[in-house]
Amino acid sequence: MPEDIRIESLDQRKVCQRRKRYCEHLPQQLGAIPGEWRELLTRWVRRGGNSRWETLRNDAGVTGIQMAQSLLDWLLQEGWAVVVEQRQLGDWWPLSLELRNLSQLRSALGISDKEQELQRWHAAREELKSCCNENLASALLALDDLPVHRALARYDLIAALQRWENMQKSGTRRDFALAARDDTKGVSGAEWNWLEQTLDLAEFRIERHTPLLLLSASLTLTLPHGQLDLSCYSDFAAITPATLQNISAASGSIRRWQLVENRTSFERVARQRENDIGVIWLPGFPPSWWCTSVGHLLDLVPAPAQFACDPDPAGIAIALKAAELWKERNLTWQPWKMSGTDLAGLHVRKRLSDADRIQIKTLQQESMLPPPFLELIEWMLEHGEKGEQEGYL
Template sequence: MSSMTDVIWSAPDKDGIITCNLDVGAVSTLRGRRKRRGSKALLDQVALWPAAWRDLLKEWLKQGRARRKWTNLMSVAGGNRVNEAWQMFDVLLKAGLIEVEELRENNRWQPLWVEFLELEVVRELLGLANRLKMQKLRDDQGGTDFQNPTLAGLLSSLSEMPVERAIRRHDILVALDQWISEGYNGTRRDFALFAQGDTKAISSAEWSWIDEAMPLENIGISQHTPSIWLRAPLSLKADTGTLDLRCVPDCIGLTPQTIGNFVLIEGQVECWRILENRTVFERVARQRGSVDGVIWVPGFAPSWWKQGVTKILNLYPAPAFIACDPDPAGIEIALSVGEIWAGKSINWEPWYMDAEILSNLPKKKRLNSYDINRLQYLLTQPLPETLKELASWIMNNGEKGEQEGISFRG
C-alpha cells in the first residue's frame, strides 16, 4: 500500500475518491498509470451491502494477501457474477476499502492491481477470522502451563498447523489436560460436551489427531460407554439382582456403573490374571476363565478401569499374575496395574514377562528412541527382580517383543 506522503494525491472528487498519476505518457496517446482510493474508510457500510456482494467479497478475502490481481479476482467471481464483481469494485473504492492501480489502454482505465485496505477488519465484519487477532491469541496461548507431560507430542504438533486450527486444538488440549488431571472418564460425546459445550463439537479429524498420539481409552475417553472385559467363575450380586458369570463361555464386558452397583462377589478363584493383548486375553479367558479370574487391561490403564478393578478387588481380593508385552511400555503397564494390588497389600507377580520368554520369541523388534529413554528411567527405579532382568535384557540386546508370540500354558 502506498503511503499517503510518498506521492501526490488529488483532492477528493464528488465520490470522495482521490487519484495519483504514477507514469503518465505523452498527452497525445493518453497512456499511463494511476492509483485511486477513497479518501476515508467507511467500514460501517459493509453491513448494509446486499448478501450477494458480501458473499463475493468473502470469497475474495478468504485466501491470499492484501494486494491481488484484478484478473484473479474476476476469475473467482466467474462468468455469472461479472456485474456483481464490477459493482463490488465500485462500492469498495468509494468506501475507501481498496486502492486500485490502473493502466490506461484504448482510451479506458483498466484495473491491474487491487489492494484491500483495512483487510483484517473487513474480514471480521464478513464473519472471517481477523488473522492479526488470531496470531496474537496464538502467541498468548504459548504461555499456558500443562499438567500432563503425555500431551507434549500433541502440543508440539500445533506449531505445524494454520493459526486458526492451532488455536482451536489448543483449547481442546486445555480441556483434555483438565480431564486427565481430574481423572474423568466417559464417552467421546461426554468429553466433547465438557470441552466445547456440544456433544458433536469435536470433528472426526480432531479425534484422529488425539487418538494417533495416545489411545483415547488410556485417557478415559471411549467411543461408547467403556467396559471392563473379563471372565471368572463368580456370581456378582447387587441390590437389584445377581449376575452369574459362570454361564459366560468366553468373556463379557461390564460397564463401570454396572461394577459400581455390586455389593458382594461369591464363588472361588485362586488368582486374577491380567493380560494386555486383547487376542491373548480372549484365548486365556477361554482356557483359564472357568478356574481363575481373567481381565483385559487396555494398554496404559485409564482411571475408569483402575476404579472398576479396585472395586472388584475390594469385593474379591486375590493375588494377581500380570502379563503385558515384553517391552518398555509393557513393563510400565504391569507396574501401574500392580500398584492396585500393592495398595491393598495383596501379592502380584509378572507373568510370562521375563528375559527367557523374550529371548525365545521367534520375532522381535528393534528399540526406538522412546523405548531407550523409558528403559533408562525404569532401570533407575525399584523393580521386581523379574522385570529388572527383563529391562536389562532389552537394553543390552536392543530388542523387544509382543505377547501374541507367547504360548500361555499355565
C-alpha cells in the same frame, strides 16, 4: 513445607494418587533471581505457562536437572506455580507445572504476549512434528491456517493424543479430557468436532460410549435386582462400570487373578483358564473407570495377581500402574510372561525407539522392581529390541 502451601486431591480414591500444590498468595513482583534461573524460566514461560514437567526438565538439559527442580520448588514457594503431582511407589513426583500471573512474568522477563504465542507455536510445531505419528503430523499441518492462539489450543490436544498413544491408554472422551487438561469437561464441543473430522479417535482407543470391563471367572455376583453367574459364559463377560459398582457381594473362589493386556491374548487365556483363576482384560495404561471397577471387584474378591503385558518399556509401566490396586490392598502380585526369556523366544521383534529408551531410564529409577522386569530391561538394552505378547500368549 511452608504453611501457606495448599494441597488438593485430584481423585476420589481412598489413597490419593494425584494432587496439586500451590501457595495461597499470588505474587506480583519477580524480584532478583540467578541469571541461569531467569534464562530457564524464560524458556518455560515461552512454552505457554502450562507444560508437562518432563518437557520443562528437558529444557534444562542433562546437567541442569537439579537446577530445574530448584526453580520449580522456588516458584511453588513464592506463589508463581501450581504443581500437579502423582504418587509413585510411595512418593510424589511432578507431572505438570502451571505458571500463575503470566502477564507479570512476561513483563518481568521482557516477553510480549504476541511474541510469546508465536514463538511457542513455531517451537511446539517443530517439536511435535518430529516425534508424532503420520496421522497426528497431518493434523498438525492443518493448524497452520488457524489464528495462533487457536492453533496452540489444538496443538495441546495433538500433544495430549501423542502422550495418550505413547502410554497406550484407552477410555472414554472424559478420560482423555482429564488426561489432556485435568478436567473431564475440558475439551469443548467444537474441539471434539474438529478431532472427529481430523482423526479416527477409535484408533487412539477413545470411545464415545460406555466402556466395558471384560473378565472371565467362576463367580456369582449379587446385584440389587438379582444375581449374575459368570460361570455361564463360555468365554468371558462384558460388564459396564455402573453395573460393577452396584455389586454388593460375590460368591465363588478365586485363587489368583490374571490380567492380560493384549486383547487377542486375553481371549485365549480367558478360554483356557482353570476354574479357580479369574482373568481380566487390561486395556493398555489403565483408565480411571477401569481402576475404579477393578478396585471394587478386588475389594469383594481379594486374591494375588499376575500381570501379562507386552514385553516392552510401556508394558512394564502399564503393569506397575495396574499393580497399584493390589499394593493399596496389601495383596501380592508378580509379572507373568514378561521375562527376557519370553522376549528372546519371539520370532518377530521390534527395535527400541528413542522414546522407549527414555522410558527405560525412568523405569530404572523405580525402587524394588520385580526380578523379571530387571531381567527384561537388561535384555532390551543389550539387544535393542522389544516385542508383543500375542506372539507367545
